[in-house]
Each structure stands twice: as structure tokens, then as C-alpha cells.
Amino acid sequence: MANIELITPDTPREPIYQFLVEQMHLHYRRPLDSEHNKYFLQLAEHYSPDKRSSFYVLYENGEVVGTGCISPLEAHHRRPPHCVDESLWGYISRVYISPKAQSSGYGRQIYKVLEARAKEFGYTHLC
Template identity: 30%
Template structure:
């Protein structure tokens, strides 16, 4: 059996070569990859420099040098917040926006070429990439509010419904509503729709809607397969329970199906207990929790 460390280091070398990390001119446009990664995080509306530093884990000296170089090329402009002199913002200029469009076009073509090399194994390759990226970016995972009709929310719900259709016998697509028929119930101040993002890719969701004045229902906990096993489901449940408490709810309910064994195990381990049935099929188990 091949040494696991050697396999990982081989993978690192392959990625380094593929992305051009050592090239003085990334994608042939005259700048190293580090400068381009900084440029990618800057928007026309402006990006806080502290956010860029945290996102890329750069020391302030290196980031300052990269920003000065981009500014000298007239690709960005840097401003200081008049109310807080310590806060600086970088903003794309029209020339910077045009340069990013050129990088995006070249990058898209290169990514297409890489996927084409995989032939009929593209899906397996993408799933492996998702697993690796989510693992490496675990420290940058963010749970954020979303509107229930946002495209990211719809994508998460579709993946959740796909899972239900795969797992639950007798469930059919016409029993599932997409988009949600009652989106206002998942918006403040009534409820919430949370999405877990890994570098802006949605990888998990959970939501909350009101049932009575002090009772709310937790709905549609889902975690992408490549993000499972890292404690994300528990983090989402803790986040939605905290949100429910902040909205004034005292009791929570949820329903689930016996086929979703991992979810049932999580709920029971986190203090949810059986309650009388309050919904019908596809639910087979009903649980409650007092906050």
C-alpha cells in the first residue's frame, strides 16, 4: 500500500503545477498567483482589506506589497474610512474589472479543459474536489442568513429533496414544494433560513418557521455528502436553536423519517425527545425540545 503522506504530497505537487502557483505570470497576464488571488477578492463596491488578509491568511507586510503593486497598475484604488482611520477598503477600478473579466475567461477555459481530461469520470473528480476543498477550508466555513427564494437556498432545498426521494419509500416529487409556499415564515421576525457556505459554495442548510406564539418548527436540515463527518450538522442545529431563542421562541418541534438515521441520532444526542405526532407522511418520528 502506498504511503498516505507520499500520496498527499504528490497531490499537492500536481495542484501546484496545474494552477500555476510557481509561475511568475499566472495565466500569462504578467502577475504571480498571489497578486491575482488578492485581485479576485476585490469588488467594484469595495472590500475591507482586513477581510482580504483573513481570507488569504496573509501577513500584513506581504498584503501591503501586493496591494501597492495592483494600485500602481491602476487596477485598484484604496480608501480610508473617515470614521475609522484603521479601516481601509480596496476597490476595483474599471481597468481592474476588465482585467478580472480576462482572468475569468481564461480560467473558465482552463477549468473546462481539466474536466474534459476526466472523460466520463467528471462527476467523481468533482466530488473528490469538493471533499478536498471543504476539508482544507474548514476554518473558513460561515453560516449566514439567506432568503428562502435565493438561488443558493433553492439549490440546497433541491439537494435535500433529492436525498428524501432516494431514502424514503413512497415519497414522490409532487409531495415536495419548491420554492416554498410560505417563504415569509422563514424570514425575520417570524423565522430564519440559514445556509453554511464554504468559500461561497453552499454546503448545508437548516430553517425555522413559527407554529404558535412561543413554538417554532425546525425544518430541512441538510449537509452535502462531501461536508459530512465534520460536525456541520450539529453546528447548523446549534445556530438555528440560538436563532429561535433570540426570536422569542421557548419550545421547538421537528419531524423526520426513520430512514434518516444519522439525523435521528443527532437529534436524540442533542436533547430532543419524542412528542405526539403533529404531521403526517413522510414523517415517522416527531421530536421536541425546550430552549
């Protein structure tokens, strides 16, 4: 059984950290011990509703098998040239599904949660 949970300061971080480091290595060939990966230990601080952002984890039988986040586009460097009012744009990122859980519909489930949260934050466009 799969469930999607919002990361909070009380969420156990180590399983999420390990999952993200593995995904970064798998997708970008970034070293598993990269200094950049330490950012993953502070996800609840970086993604919080008061910052119009949220980070979600998808668990299957207690194991992390997916992630995804929504944040303001204005907080990122890559912006579409046609983006006039950045406050209306949300940025979806860190969407990963474990290779063993791919083709399960979990990616679609995460996107639905992220899109609903984007509406709550007042985003009318997503990037």
C-alpha cells in the same frame, strides 16, 4: 472555511435552490423539476424575522453545503398533541448537510445558530 449566513432578499438564490432541490431528491426522491420545489426560490419571503422565522445557509469556500431554518410551529400542520401554547414552539426544518460535508460538525453548528435564534424569537420549545 465554513460560515453560516442568514438568507435575505439580496442573497443569491440559485445556488441555494440547486442545493435544496438536490437534497429533496436525495432524501425524498422528489423529482428534480417538481412544481413544489419552486417554493425554494422565495425563501427570503417565507422566512423572515418579522414572521419569527429565519433561514440559514452554510457555505464552505463559497459553496452551499448546508441549510437550516426555524419558524413558528403554528405555521405547520404537524403539531405534538401536548403542545398547548403554539406561540412558544419553534419548528426546525430544512436541515441538510451535503453528503461530502457530513461528519464535519456542520449540522451541530447549524443547530446552535437555530437554537440561539429560537431564543431571540421567544420560543421555549422546539419541534
